[in-house]
Structure formats: C-alpha cells, structure tokens
Amino acid sequence: MTHNLVTIRGLGVAFNGVPALRGIDLDVGKGEAVGLVGESGSGKSVTWLAALGLLPATAKVSGSVTLGHEELLGAPPARLDAVRGGRIAMIFQDPVSALNPVHRIGKQIEEALRLHRGITGAAARAEAIRLLEQVGIPDPRRRIDIFPHEMSGGQNQRVVIAMALAGQPELLVADEPTTALDATIQAQILDLLRRLRAETGMALVLISHDLGVVADMCDRVGVTYAGRIVEQAPADRLFAAPAHPYTAGLLAALPELDGPRRRLAAIPGFVPEPWAMPPGCAFAPRCPIASALCDAGPPPRASIGDGHEVACLQPSTPGVFAAASTPMTVRA
Amino acid sequence: MMPLLRLDGVSRVYRTGGGMFGRGSLVRAVDRVSLDVAPGQTLGIVGESGCGKSTTGRLALGLEAPDEGSVRFRDAPLPAPGTAPWRAMRRDMQLVFQDPLGALDRRLTIAAQIAEPLDIHGIGGKSERQDRVAALLRDVGLRPDQAAQHPHELSGGQRQRAVLARALATDPALLVCDEPISALDVSIQAQVVNMLADIQAARGVALVFISHDLKVVRQVSHDVAVMYLGRVVERGDPDIVFATPAHPYTQALISAVPVPGHRQRARIVLQGEPPNPANRPTGCAFHPRCPQAMPRCAAEDPAVTTLPDGRAVACHLAETPSRIAA
Numbered sequence: 190m191t192h193n194l195v196t197i198r199g200l201g202v203a204f205n206g207v208p209a210l211r212g213i214d215l216d217v218g219k220g221e222a223v224g225l226v227g228e229s230g231s232g233k234s235v236t237w238l239a240a241l242g243l244l245p246a247t248a249k250v251s252g253s254v255t256l257g258h259e260e261l262l263g264a265p266p267a268r269l270d271a272v273r274g275g276r277i278a279m280i281f282q283d284p285v286s287a288l289n290p291v292h293r294i295g296k297q298i299e300e301a302l303r304l305h306r307g308i309t310g311a312a313a314r315a316e317a318i319r320l321l322e323q324v325g326i327p328d329p330r331r332r333i334d335i336f337p338h339e340m341s342g343g344q345n346q347r348v349v350i351a352m353a354l355a356g357q358p359e360l361l362v363a364d365e366p367t368t369a370l371d372a373t374i375q376a377q378i379l380d381l382l383r384r385l386r387a388e389t390g391m392a393l394v395l396i397s398h399d400l401g402v403v404a405d406m407c408d409r410v411g412v413t414y415a416g417r418i419v420e421q422a423p424a425d426r427l428f429a430a431p432a433h434p435y436t437a438g439l440l441a442a443l444p445e446l447d448g449p450r451r452r453l454a455a456i457p458g459f460v461p462e463p464w465a466m467p468p469g470c471a472f473a474p475r476c477p478i479a480s481a482l483c484d485a486g487p488p489p490r491a492s493i494g495d496g497h498e499v500a501c502l503q504p505s506t507p508g509v510f511a512a513a514s515t516p517m518t519v520r521a
Numbered sequence: 522m523m524p525l526l527r528l529d530g531v532s533r534v535y536r537t538g539g540g541m542f543g544r545g546s547l548v549r550a551v552d553r554v555s556l557d558v559a560p561g562q563t564l565g566i567v568g569e570s571g572c573g574k575s576t577t578g579r580l581a582l583g584l585e586a587p588d589e590g591s592v593r594f595r596d597a598p599l600p601a602p603g604t605a606p607w608r609a610m611r612r613d614m615q616l617v618f619q620d621p622l623g624a625l626d627r628r629l630t631i632a633a634q635i636a637e638p639l640d641i642h643g644i645g646g647k648s649e650r651q652d653r654v655a656a657l658l659r660d661v662g663l664r665p666d667q668a669a670q671h672p673h674e675l676s677g678g679q680r681q682r683a684v685l686a687r688a689l690a691t692d693p694a695l696l697v698c699d700e701p702i703s704a705l706d707v708s709i710q711a712q713v714v715n716m717l718a719d720i721q722a723a724r725g726v727a728l729v730f731i732s733h734d735l736k737v738v739r740q741v742s743h744d745v746a747v748m749y750l751g752r753v754v755e756r757g758d759p760d761i762v763f764a765t766p767a768h769p770y771t772q773a774l775i776s777a778v779p780v781p782g783h784r785q786r787a788r789i790v791l792q793g794e795p796p797n798p799a800n801r802p803t804g805c806a807f808h809p810r811c812p813q814a815m816p817r818c819a820a821e822d823p824a825v826t827t828l829p830d831g832r833a834v835a836c837h838l839a840e841t842p843s844r845i846a847a
Contacts, residue, residue, distance in 0.1 A: 401779030455711035
C-alpha cells in the first residue's frame, strides 16, 4: 500500500489507565471515502482526535499514525499546527461551537486562509467569498459579513465546511457532521460533501453512528466496537454480506422503511465498560455464536478476501441475528 | 370505536420578541391540528425541529392549554393545567422524554423514583407498592438488584427503561413519548422499541410516539401524522404513507432517509430550509421549497383531502389525485 495518505497502526489511547482504544489499524487512500461506524464510546472519534494530537495531555497515546512518510504521533506542535487545518481538516457535529460567535463569518474564513495559505487582505476576502459560494451559501458577497447566530444550523455547518476547505486539505475528517441537523438539511449537507469531493479530489473520513449515511457516502467502511475495528470492507460488500456478528446484529437491529414490518432483532445486553472488558473478544458476552474459544484472547484480524477483513473466530454466518426467532439470552 | 384522545382543531400561539415597547410577533407553533388516538394503539408524529410535534404532545397531555380548539380525553374535556382534577387525570396519561438522565433524580434510587407516582396518587400500601415496583422493573427488563442503584450507575438504555417503569407505575391509558430513543445507540434502540411493543401488547396502553426517525415511527405506529410548520400535512396508515407518500414534503422526507444497501437511490434534495414560523409563507407553507408547486399554492391554503385509501392530505395536488407523482 504505497498510495496511502494516512496509515494508522496499533493506535492505542488510555485515559487515566483505562484503555479507550485498543489497537486501531486503518488506512486512508488518496481521495478515498472511508466510513467509521460504531456506537458511542467505541473509539471512532477518539481515533482521529488522537491522530491529530487533539486529546488532553492526560491521555496516553501509543502506536503510529503517518501522513505520507511523516509520523504524527509525538510530532512537535508547530508541525501539527501545519497539518491540522492544512493537509487534514476536521469538522464536528455542532457547527455553532466550532465558530466564534463574536466574529463575522468572513473574518473567520479569512483567518484560516492567512494561517494555512498565507493569503491576506482583499485576496483573502475574494477567496472567502468563493469558498462560501462553493459550499452553497446564497448571496455570499452580502452574507460574508454576518454573524453565526444570524444563520441556521445547516448554514453554519456550510460555513464550517468552507473554513475546512480554506486550507485545501487532502483529507477531511467529518465527525457526525449531520447528526444535529434535520433530515432534509442532512440530505443537503451530504450532497454538498459528495460534490466537494468530486470537485477537489480530497479524501473523506466520515464518522457516524448512522449506517445509512455511511453506506451512502463511503467507498470503504470500518466498524468499531469497544476500541477496535472489528470489521472492514468495501461498503457495498459490508452491508450486503457482513461477516462479524456485531455488524450483522447492527444491520438486523435497524427498522426498515419499506416491506413487511417484523419484530426488530435486538442485540442483547450492552457495550462493556472500558474498565470491565471481557478477557477475549469484547463482543462475546452479547454474541449468539460465541464459544469458549472466544474468551481465550482478542481475536486477530484476518482477511476473507476482496479487501474484507474481520476480527472474529467464526466469521460470516449471514443472518445469524435475523434468523434468530427464538429469544436470545445474555451470557452472564 | 371512541378515541381515547381527540385533538380537535387545536392551535398554540406564542408571542415572541417585542421586548418592553415592541409588540412582538405571533408564532403559531401548532395550527389547527386535529388528531385522535385509539385505545391501545400508537399514533406516530414525525417532522423536523420546529414543526410543532413536541408542542402537540404537550397539548395532548394538557401540559399546555390550546389557544383554539379542544382536547378531549375519554370523551371529556381536559381540566385546566395545575388544578386538582387535572392532577388526578395525569395518573392516566404520562410523558417520557428523550433524555433519561435529566428525567431522573440523581439522588434517589431507581426503586424510589418508580414508587414516586404511587406515593403521589396514593396507590396501594407500603408492601403493595414494593411488589408493584418489583413487577415494573421486571416488565421493563431491569434486574431486581438495580432497584437499589442510582441513575449514574445505569447505562443510557437502562435509564430509559427506568423512566418507562416510572411512567407505567400508575398503569396509564396513554403514554406520550417524545423522542424516547433518540439518545440511545442503535443496538439499544431496537431493545427499547421491542420493549414498548411488548408493554403495549400486555397492558393495552395507547402511545403517542413523537420522533424525527421515520424508520422507527413506521416500526411502532398504527397511524402516522407528518407535520410541517405547525400543521399536519399527511396522515394515515404508516405502511401506505411510507410506501407511497402523497404530500411532496412526505416524499422528500422519506427520500432523505439513507438506507444501507440502497445506495444512489434517486433522492429529492429540497432547496432552502423550513421557514420561520413567525413568518409563515402565504398559501401552502411548504410551497417555497416544494418541487411540485403551482401558482395556486402560493395563494391558496390547501384544504385536507381524504384519499380513497383513507389518508388525509393537505395538498392541492391531492385534490386531483391523478396528479400525485408516484
């Protein structure tokens, strides 16, 4: 894999000695759209906060994150400042807290242009107007001088995306970018991200709890559970033939928008707490096909062909959840 | 069958802005909404933020009094909020919201919180209350030992179960659930949705299920209402509404739901955003964003038309059914 933009190997994060990430391996190719799905606390956001050096000093980070040939973990702050907002930009769920409420939106975009591209003055203003136009803000010449509170949540998220584009990033990491938005506005923002990717050729990492959003937007998808990536595959393949029982369970737990209504196949139990991890596979206590072997140690990740990797001793039994009509019990 | 709850042309009008000297403007958060809920059935209400779905839920419970129209529960008008007859009636109708941690008292044990409605309404003696709490915990799938725990010791899904147990303590006939599973993870959402179905089957409780999640609403509802800017724009059997939406707004809302395995579905991306309710567009409020709007839509407010399949639709296109886009 010589064309990787970002290569993450064995990334671990612990807060106060409690592990939150337990060995993440992930590649992002140039121009590729990679989705990360998983439940809250599974590590999908922490992975990127750690990679970009955005975690508090109390977090212990281990492993390796390289951008091209440059190691980012432990890199000097000045180097990270150049990377963040430059080669890699990150946007978050809540656009309002990402913008400064007392500055006009144009000034905030111009600041990003000055920091990352050295553009100032009239040139910066012209470029800010162009960026606002690119992200679909109507009448950007006039709107460049308004404040964040004068716009809706969807418009603010467009401004945040314009700021992210200011540094001409090779990778945009979008952490739940549409979760706080209404359905019809979410559709607009996803449409915008898709168009920007086509226009700029930037890579996208889309972090979401919504499997539908990720399926719709990404080439490849990783599923996180309890601080690990348990399955990774091309998007179409992952959703058509999930090989990890957790992925299969997540898909079976989703209600559908059409067809006959059936009782949802809920995954029993709940995600283990980070300080009380099962000895082996973290999903074993909730897994319908777990055996004693699963408790022996964390299952290694193995390829099952066509870029499909899974960390499970008994991968691929499609329908393992959907077919379970008898109630499942949680192993103690 | 007589509905358990009937909202007949209810409106809720707020005055905003204005300050000390200004007159402010009137916002019709809910505008002439008529809905009913049959005993033991679920009415789903969907729509985007600001469409009035939560206010409709509060009007249904009598937490707010309508400025126009009437709310009837068991064919009697709701007493004024805060009065003794209203408090007595609240035994029969309960509310569950999105954030279970905010709904629970952090200092009280789970058992004490579930027993609280029994104390307030003077139901049963001490030992009977203990038995009822134990039975409620079992019904919502909590372990007996969790009775003595505090809210912070439970996970989000378990807290929402505790909130439900408390709401069910007085054996209500109606439960209004406002985004009850939105704060929960996907795998836990399915558990709570199944539990609600089981509780409804066992107790015959009617539900008003308010959510922005169309897939979940379809899963739980017997009847669904789609709201836009304070009005119900479409209402009917969820299987029909979600399979062949008649109102252009419902069509856009459904097409906006990303579904795994249906990549690159033809999607209707609406232009613009929902307008400010204080500045309601003329005619049909949806016309500025509607891909099928006609000149008439800007001038005339559409009346509610009943389609042959029993659906109610407020759209000029529905008045001439052959023109509804499939």
